[in-house]
Amino acid sequence: MVDGKTKILGVIGDPIEHTFSPAMHNAGLNELGLNYIYLPFHVKEERLGECIQGAKAMGIKGLNVTIPHKSNVIKHLDDIDSVASMIGAVNTIQFIYDEDNESSNQDNGINVRTKGFNTDGxxxxxxxxxxxxxxxxxxxxxxxxxxxxxxxxxxxxxxxxxxxxxxxxxxxxxxxxxxxxxxxxxxxxxxxxxxxxxxxxxxxxxxxxxxxxxxxxxxxxxxxxxxxxxxxxxxxxxxxxxxxxxxxxxxxxxxxxxxxxxxxxGYKMLLYQGIRSFEIWLGREAPADVMENALLDVLGI
Structure with missing residues (x-):
């Protein structure tokens, strides 16, 4: 149940209506009993920078990135890992907050760092x-x-x-x-x-x-x-x-x-790139079987 303590993960893209990621991630979050929710966000290319700043201000914990933003988002991030740098594309963003001052970070985005990863490969x-x-x-x-x-x-x-x-x-x-x-x-x-x-x-x-x-x-x-x-x-x-x-x-x-x-x-690549994102954000092992079953269900398989 969503409440005032619920933390947010999500995916940004344009279009976004087709995404299968929420079913997979929310099933994993529910299985672990975590007070998180994973949401899709429709973001136009010209609003991408504002999106990242807004996510910092709202205390969002992590985002997946899909078409057409995987390359353009890089210039809006503080850091990217070596694999994403070589590929020239990011599909996962980790928001790193100052734990000693998290409430103020959520208010104005100060002292929040973003790091990009590419988990597709x-x-x-x-x-x-x-x-x-x-x-x-x-x-x-x-x-x-x-x-x-x-x-x-x-x-x-x-x-x-x-x-x-x-x-x-x-x-x-x-x-x-x-x-x-x-x-x-x-x-x-x-x-x-x-x-x-x-x-x-x-x-x-x-x-x-x-x-x-x-x-x-x-x-x-x-x-x-x-x-x-x-x-x-x-x-x-x-x-x-x-x-x-x-x-x-x-x-x-x-x-x-x-x-x-x-x-x-092909769905296996979608599954495991999502699982790797999940583990980057939460720092714990993802419930792979539960997430796979949820993905197969939403795919109608």
């Missing part, structure tokens, strides 16, 4: 590692946008041996590869780029251990679109992760199952 890696170790594997990624950047930086820093990036716009793939090499020069993994066409994809997947599709291909309502021609392009020793979660069984996932490949559903 963490969510993807944790979902994959439920099924297999990433260490010393060859990973192929399709796409070079924001989701691909988050996944690529996290996975490249997780002990893999080789990373292949395929994208229709080859210059974007080259830019991502260059950023990875500059920021992770001590990692020493083999990074290659290729144009995203069926022949190149088939060749790269033939000796890949893990395939991650970060493109929106197959997302509702275009559910029959798929990034591969058929199951013949896949193999049974491959793990296939499609980060699209509506529908849960995308065309790519269905082809992977026909090929007897291991699959990771």
């Amino acid at each position: 963490y969510g993807c890696v944790r979902a994959i590692e439920e099924k297999t170790s990433i260490k010393d594997k060859k990973v192929s990624i399709t796409g070079a946008g924001g989701a691909a950047r988050a996944v690529a930086f996290q996975i490249a820093n997780s002990g893999i041996d080789e990373l292949s990036i395929l994208n229709r716009n080859l210059s974007k793939a080259q830019s991502l590869a260059n950023d990875l090499k500059i920021n992770l020069e001590s990692i020493g993994i083999d990074i290659s780029i290729n144009a995203y066409d069926l022949e190149e994809l088939k060749r790269e997947l033939s000796d890949s251990d893990i395939f991650i599709d970060t493109t929106p291909i197959g997302m509702y309502p275009n559910v029959d679109d798929k990034p591969v021609a058929s199951a013949d392009m896949l193999h049974e020793d491959l793990l296939v992760n499609d980060i699209v979660y509506t529908p849960m069984k995308t065309s790519l996932i269905r082809e992977a199952e026909l090929a007897n490949a291991e699959v990771v559903y």
Whole structure:
């Protein structure tokens, strides 16, 4: 029950009506018996700075950030962690209050620091590692946008041996590869780029251990679109992760199952990025099973 002591978490975006995060987070908060509530906030781009200042003034404890604010919000924050800095995007904001003077902070936002994190790549890696170790594997990624950047930086820093990036716009793939090499020069993994066409994809997947599709291909309502021609392009020793979660069984996932490949559903990345945010804000382990069940319920799965 909401009362005068209830603390606030939330998510900001434009639009925001589609968000599934409140169901997941509120289920976790309820399970732990915490007097918190997680709310969605519709924030236009031109009001983003005011939003962050207002959140400080109101004593909000944490925010998730979704489209289109993940990059623009950085200039409004006091600090960002190294992963978010490399990716150039933030999806989680922690508000750090002076505990000795918290009431005045809530009144006027004084002595409140904000720190940004990016938990998207963490969510993807944790979902994959439920099924297999990433260490010393060859990973192929399709796409070079924001989701691909988050996944690529996290996975490249997780002990893999080789990373292949395929994208229709080859210059974007080259830019991502260059950023990875500059920021992770001590990692020493083999990074290659290729144009995203069926022949190149088939060749790269033939000796890949893990395939991650970060493109929106197959997302509702275009559910029959798929990034591969058929199951013949896949193999049974491959793990296939499609980060699209509506529908849960995308065309790519269905082809992977026909090929007897291991699959990771897209909702798992959404779940684990949220769990990591939850743990950053509250400093305690999240009730993962409860949050997963709530997410599946709101997704209608």
